[in-house]
Amino acid sequence: xxxxxxxxxxxxxxxxxxxxxxxxxxxxxxxxxxxxxxxxxxxxxxxxxxxxxxxxxxxxxxxxxxxxxxxxxxxxxxxxxxxxxxxxxxxxxxxxxxxxxxxxxxxxxxxxxxxxxxxxxxxxxxxxxxxxx
Numbered sequence: 001x002x003x004x005x006x007x008x009x010x011x012x013x014x015x016x017x018x019x020x021x022x023x024x025x026x027x028x029x030x031x032x033x034x035x036x037x038x039x040x041x042x043x044x045x046x047x048x049x050x051x052x053x054x055x056x057x058x059x060x061x062x063x064x065x066x067x068x069x070x071x072x073x074x075x076x077x078x079x080x081x082x083x084x085x086x087x088x089x090x091x092x093x094x095x096x097x098x099x100x101x102x103x104x105x106x107x108x109x110x111x112x113x114x115x116x117x118x119x120x121x122x123x124x125x126x127x128x129x130x131x132x133x
Contacts, residue, residue: 048101
């Protein structure tokens with residue numbers, strides 16, 4: 001259900017950006033780049049990763065006790081604190097918030113995930129997301 005709703009809203013956004021006269025000849029991704037807007041998929045990911053950052057910094061201590069399992073790794077190319085993915089017996093587990101975000105969180109560089117504040121994290125995250133294809 002969420003996927004169909006997302007596709008519908010994405011189509012509406014695609015049509016709305018096409019209505020802007022000076023952008024109508026550009027491809028959808030180029031229109032978004034000109035407007036400084038991410039696609040819905042990237043905006044959802046940004047919101048999810050912001051929530052992960054807040055969980056890890058202790059903002060949701062009562063609600064999210066042990067929702068993420070951290071593993072420390074000292075590789076030079078990694079971000080230093082990887083999140084461990086849980087195991088699920090059913091396919092529905094793949095749609096859980098924790099599973100959806102872990103893969104992306106683990107790919108970000110150390111500079112992004114070790115940000116001192118939420119504002120700094122979001123600024124660095126925007127830079128990393130804009131470089132993502």
